[in-house]
Amino acid sequence: MATKTVFSEVKNNGIGYWGVLVALGLLIVAGAFSVFHMEHEGHYVTGMNNQIVWGMPHVFAIFLIVAASGAANVATVGTVFGKKIYQPLGRLSAFLAASLLIGGLLVLLLDLGDMAHVEEMARGYLNFKSIFAWNMILYSGFIAILVTYLWTMMDRRKMAKSLYKPVGYVNMIWRFLLTMGTGSIFGFLVARQYYDAAIMAPLFIAASYVYGTAIYTLLLMTTYKLTGRALGDAVLNRLRYTLAIFIALTLFLELVRHLTNLYATEHHGVEAFILTGEFSGLFWYGEILIGALLPMFLIWCRFLKNNRLALATAALLAVIGGFFFIYVNLIGGQAYPLILFPNAEVSSSFADGAINSYSPTLDEILLGVAGFALAIAMVVLGMKVLRLLPVSLADDQVDPHYKS
């Protein structure tokens, strides 16, 4: 690195900064009203039912939790793999990860049927055979690690500096476990046709890198634009190709998963349902085209080299595609009926053998959006009070040898 990186708080005090916070605040308040409504009335005011038991709040929550793990990857590359250009990006990476995780966990928590009983759980009613119980430990541990990690990056004292690398390693390993744990929520569901595969764990790890990198890139570009700080192509191109490679990896794992399923006769029904049935549009256009092919094109097309609009669009599409990915997996997987009797036509008053339909209510959507808004609001506030961002990320600052 040519010169020592100087960090500073965001100095903006104008309508722009407070306007963003107020807008996010309004979304959070709307979400709070929705939570109150659902909690007071019960879940009958939602679109969820006994067939689609997890709905829109879970789509948001899983997306945010998975994205949190990926957002911390930027810091990992700097610490564990010693890539100097990533090191100035580490603070925002860790802070964003913690914020996304808190947002996601809150959505998950606020959707629970009986929040009063959560307190009992804190008093030790934990079943360690449950991946959910493990996830609670993994998630809360992750927040503690991120706070420590941030401290090692921000405190100039010798002790903090000496812990920078070890904590970076712990953070990386912990993230692996955490995202595997989240993927395994599905992987351990033995009877659901669309889940129950070990590949769900690595698939979620790869997907986490996509969403985390995409959100990080969007946040960095927006912030540097609004604060008038220099952001060079050297940093952006690193993020650009990281994003594209992980999109390709996710696509590859998804391909393997579907090809394996297509080989096994027992999975033909659910594959046909996702690939050609009611969810085919969401899968092909949402997950594959918007979430993978278009962003890869925008990044790897020679004529769009160093094009910032193309990168921002690619990152945004990857985020949108991520929601499609989770939606198709979560809702699509539940919409397809459980097979109690293979090779038979089945019917009952409880939707046996029937494709289940789901339409989320505004309450559910607002709860999810509020979780996302809370995460972003925390970052916007964090930038104001903590020195999270380098004053300049211009090419000559981050890499004097960079040639565009």
Added chain:
Amino acid sequence: MSNIDSYRRKFISGLAGVAATATVAPGVFLRQAHAKAPDEPASDKVRWGILIDTNKLTDGGDACIAACKKEHGWGDEKHSNDAQKSQWIRKVTVTEKLTGHTVTLPVMCQHCETPPCVDVCPTGASMKRADGIVQVNKHICIGCRYCMMACPYKARSFVHEELQDQKQNTPRGKGTVESCNMCVTRVDAGKNPACVDAAPEALLFGDLKDPESKISKALKKYGGTQIRADLGLNTGVRYWGI
């Protein structure tokens, strides 16, 4: 009376006692095995199970469902839509695609030996008693619905609203998950589950661990089909005729 006479008398009265016990005891022991004191824990010496003969169920299980509803009070939730209302037991019609053979059977919690719902529950609210009955402890259920995702039989329902006028023996709660508990309070009192009493000609309830019980003898002689036996869950509910 000599010592020998006294010994003979004791011996004969002892014999009479043994004979009397042998005659009366089967009934006495049967009751003792069934009824359980309120503070007595469930015993792992028994495993309760139900055998359902679908050939003898002329109504496909309608009477069982009505009895279950009456016993536990589910299904009349006021605000919930049909997909949200609880169904602890349901009538499933199965027609084999190749042969066109149709069977109707009641499906409820299958009371697995290794229940996936218990494995995934983060709090331990979804639990299996020592006597094999699988149920939800509503006092610690947080309503995460992971057990509903995990159950291969779709046996569980979520309470989507506040409930009024509940049955005394079946406390239910908004925001918690519920399912067939094999009428645990009736079983503890030495009675049959409500569905079994509603169709005694087709349903048999008893201790699967007791080789002398009617259900064990019937299963030993003719076997009993499990739904999705491939999952290896060793269910406590078995069927004939499917």
